[in-house]
Amino acid sequence: MTSFRFIHAADLHLDTPFTGVGKVNAALQQKLQDASLAAFDNLIGAAVRHGVDFVLLAGDIYDGAERGVRAQARFVEGLRQLNRNGIQCFFIHGNHDPVSEGWSALRPEDLPASAVLFDQSDAVRVVPAVRDGEILAVVHGISFRSRTEARNLSLLFPENRCDGQFHIGLLHCNVGGQAGHDNYAPCTLEDLCSRAIDYWALGHIHERMVLRSADPLVLYPGNLQARRFDECGPKGATLVHVNDRSRVEMEMLPLDEVRFAQLNIDVSGCKSLDAVLAACATSIAQALAQVRPRLLVTRLRLRGQTAAHHDLLKADVQGQLVPALRDQLPEDAVWLDQAIVATVPFVDRVEVGRSGGFEAALVQLTDALNASDNDSLDLQKKVRAPLLSGTRFDDFLSDLQPIAAREAVAQAESRLLGLMEEGEE
């Protein structure tokens, strides 16, 4: 069997915006805006640089037809570049770009000769990957018919092997009902293993996951470019080197342009606001060193019992905390999105509870609320009531969970105790 190399990527979501990032400056806005396209360019560059034989794109090339035609134009340009370098590209439609919606602005004839689109959604199509007339592998692929594909598409792949070729299954699906993602094209690992496929090139899950390392190899490469704070860490594609059916080597290629990071910073030892800022700057600098030359978008969560709690609260309330931190950072390399003050003041709750007075009443009430999920949930419902008078803020409110409700109460108590202590001072 001839050895060959290919790149497996998925969930490009070209030209889709970042979510959960607040207002940024104009220069970074342009960078964020173009990040997914730049990551795609990186993918094409990596394919050319590594001299791969073909590229697999496992669905969700872009978010949908409404995402504009710029992404499509850029995508086709990338395919043409691959074509110029003699690299085949196999790709399928996912839930974000199903066949029923498909390509809007670009016609099939716009695609270069080396690009293979598995645009059938009823049956698996088979196309060989060829180098100099020699078949390297056989690629099987099927696309989503609609956004909410409920069929188990894996079962449409061949069950029996009829040749000695290396078979690749290109599929957009949710294996084992992965949480946090829509359960489209649901299937199980067993379903995949039951097919005559050597390498399952999957897409849909944005976290890189090797579900099975051999016989067959099942891999989610993750998305190409993170778009939210819940997609922290390196993002990119997987370079696969097939020496033999049983000797497959994989290498993760980080291709993202912007990297997300949530930094939990313990500021217990910081006695002043300056010390907190210095600790934050140090943490961010460390994180930045790991992601350079990419742009780091970060969010801080300050925790711990600190004497600077009041100053942090005050600075946060007055909107001075984040700007003060941003001033200490290289603005072209890192963007601080938010700093969540979750510190607690130097207050002994037990002592306060015994002391009597208003603070004691507060502590006792908090304890009572936290003792009962219903009470804490009721409080949160009451608090949220003004936001729920219409449907305007439904998308902005998370599900009400007892733990979150208790945390909210505890945080409120902490804030109040801190403020009251400050008032006494």
Added chain:
Amino acid sequence: MKLRNWHIDGSGVFSGATLPEPGLGDGFNFLMGSNEAGKSTLLDFLRYTLFGYPSGHSRLPRREPLRGGNHGGMLIYEADGLTYHLYREAVNRRAFQLRQNGTQLTDTDLAQHLGHIGPELFRNILGFSLAELQDLRSLAEGDVRGLIFAASIGQSAGRIRSLEESLSRQADAIFREGARPTAQNAPRVIKLCYELDRVEQELAQAIQASLTVPEKLRELGAKKATVETIDGRLEEVVYEIQRLDRLISGWPLWVERCHAEEERNELGDVSRFPADGDTIWAICKTEFDKARELGQARYGELSAIKEKLNQLPAEFPLLSLTGHASELAATRSDYDVAMTLAVNARSGAADAQQSWKEISEELGAGWPEDAVRDFDISLLAEDEARRLAKEVRDADLAISNKRAVSVTLAREARRLSKDCASKAKQLETITQAGPVFEPGEIAQRRASLGEFREASRIREVLRNDLGRAQDHLTQVNLFTSKREPVESYLPSWLLGALVAGAIGLAGATLVFFYTGQQLAGVMSAAFALVLVGLAVLVRSREIQGQRRQSSPPELKDAQDRCAAALKEVEDHERQWRVRATDAGVSWPVSENELTAWESRIAAEERRSADAKDLLNIYHELRDRRHAKYNEFHIAKDEFDEARRVYSNAREEWIDFLRVRRLPQTIQSETAIALFSKVKEARRSLKDFDDNSTVAKEREEEAQSYIQELARCLEQANISVADSYSKALAQFQRLGEQIDEQGKQFREEQRLVGERQVAKNTLRAAISTAKAARRKMRALTEQMGVLDERDFFDLRDRAKKYWELTHTVNQKDTALATIFGKTLPSELRETWDSGARPDWETAKFQRENEHRTLTTERDDTLRDKTALEIEIDSQLNSDEVARLQLEAEELRAEIRKGIEEWLELATALELLERTREKFERENQSPALDEASRLFRVVTGGSYERIFIPLESTEAELTILPGSGPALSLNCLSRGTLEQLFLCIRLGYVQHYQKQQNVELPLLMDDVTVNFDPERVAKTFEVLAECSRQGQQILFLTCHEHLIDLLPSDSRIFRIRNFEFESA
């Protein structure tokens, strides 16, 4: 303490009034009485008896007895199972008597029975009228306050409130329900939502626009197809227009061609006329005419030559000597040359010999062969080269000298010009300062000044003379005149003396008259007279002396002298006044004026002298400048001449070098040296030997020449002179004669030659004419024409034929340019048919169609370009991405805002709940009991009475069964009185328990403002209190309330100011 009875000795309307037995019960006691019955008086009596009467200054009514009796009374009560009698009179306000079973008790006992309650607290809480019930302040005073407002945390509450407000403010700044997004202080989240709506709207539009790309691509394809179709049709129309255009433009040419062709065909056959026939004919004709003219001219010339020959002499005798004379002349020339050479040879032989010797020594054996070969040339060239080189050097040197001279002269001339200008400037300055005079004029002016000065002096002299003459005349007149004025002989001093004497006389007279002293008067008068006499005497003597010196001839003389002096003065004055006018000065001239005049002349003299000097210098400079300029021009001319000479010399030198094949860059010295060496060498070889021989030969030739000359003269029959010079002169004259005859002979020979030439030319012309005639005849015969006229006719036709052929060819060429090689058959067909189609109209129609199609194509192309730009713009537009990112940013901001708001709202809610809890847990027991009673009285309409945390005043707050808490001013009067009653009941219960005492509760008609239902509820509450052991004395005018009383109540009525059981 429980009240049992009372005896009102005197108070208000009561006098000796007592309750009927058994008096008041332990529970509810009900006293009815109409208005003015004395209920309030009774209440005051009870309070005053227990706590003392008010002073006269108090606002409280003292209730003075109106119906007799001592102002005061007795109260019977029970305490701890014993009966006490309490006596008090208004006279002794604070004094009382408390007896129990005859025993006198003290203040302490009474205070203990009253539970140490004060009069005010009793009035506020235990014994109150309706008006006092409504007084809230009474609840906030003294001990009452301490019990009722125990829940407040005072100043610390402000901190909580401040915190609450701060959190609320922060929360409101983030989100506030119902806030308008466009308001200036709209909450952040609301504004962000509004902004998000806008961005989403724009995003939807942008997406919608991007979704139109496929449609636009299809439209673009249609546009392209349309353009291609139009282009095809346009091509056809353009071809048609061009075809029609060619036909229209080619048709006139075609017509002309056809006409020419037809005309040419009508000319018939002209091929026998050769193409060069006309030329040949013309050539022959010209030759013939020329030959004829030449012949005629030569014939005339022959005649003229013949005539000239006839004028020449027939013989030339001296010409026989011509050859000999020529030889002699040549010999003479040779002789001169030979003589010169001989002389030169002799002189140069020695030098040459020496020179050759030196050069041979210098050159040794390396003698150049070329130099030897070129000896002859070099021999001449050396001198020439030397001369030319010298000329060049001299010319160059001359140029340098002349240039230097010219430059020097030019500089000097310019310097002189500058000096001239400077002097001229100075001269101008001087002449501007004043007039300039010649030295003669200055002398003249100075002489004139002297004359005036002398005239002035003379004038003074003359005037002095005149004065003296007049004085003399005056003196002469004085002594010769008969009638002289008195002053002339009576001097002043004498007159004074006379006057003094007269005064003295008058004084003496007066003395005498008044004193009567005659002697004194007489003496005085005498003294005065003496003085007068003395004066007259002296003066007369003086006059006599003067008279003796004058006489009448002297007078005349004096008059004459005076007149002469006067005339002299006048003449002098007249004369010099005229001159002064001429001289421009005033007359008489003062000394100052003369001095100024002299100064002026001196200044003019200096200025004139300066001007003169300057002028002289200027003229000198100018002359020198002119001279220098002349010299300069001469030098310049010389310089130019030198340059020209140098140029000529240089050219000659260059030519020389070129002729000698020497490089032009070679230095003259080098060339000369070369030639010199060659010459000297050769001369050394050859000339040295030859020169002497040549000189000798020449001398011999000269001698033979002389002899030959003499012989020749003899042959010419000319007498030979004795001397050689005369022979030469004779020979000279002979030569002239020979020359003259030679001239004539040569003229004859020339004329003969010319005659022969003319004859030959004449013959040739005749021959030429004949040949031309033969050619012309042969040509006509060849063409078959009879004569010249036929020839010309044929020629004209042939020419016409050729012209038409040329025209046809031209038109064919032009038509080929228009139509190409193949002409359209349409032309021929149209010509043959004779009816030309309306190609112009057809072309106009096609052009219109072309315009329409072009417009349509432009429009389509414009649309297509716009579409392409639009598609390209959308394909490359990041508008959607930008708006999406912007929307997501806004959503993130909203999410953050909501999280912040939720934190704040949670904190606020927690704070609110803590506050409620704290308030609830920290209210006084009295207020709690009051709340319970109030809830009963109001039938559950109000839930709770409490004091807010932050309350620092008596800010009672009522919490209804539903809705927000209310302040007191929100309650109706009746409810407010019910509230105050309940507070008092609660307090009474709490206080009695706290102090472990029992005290009666006295109320004066407090339910008048209650509605029946609440009155009933109130009585239920009161009944409950009474059942619990609270003694109640309820005073009222409303008898119907009896129905509400508990059964064990004791009921009394006040009638006619007496108490009776009911």
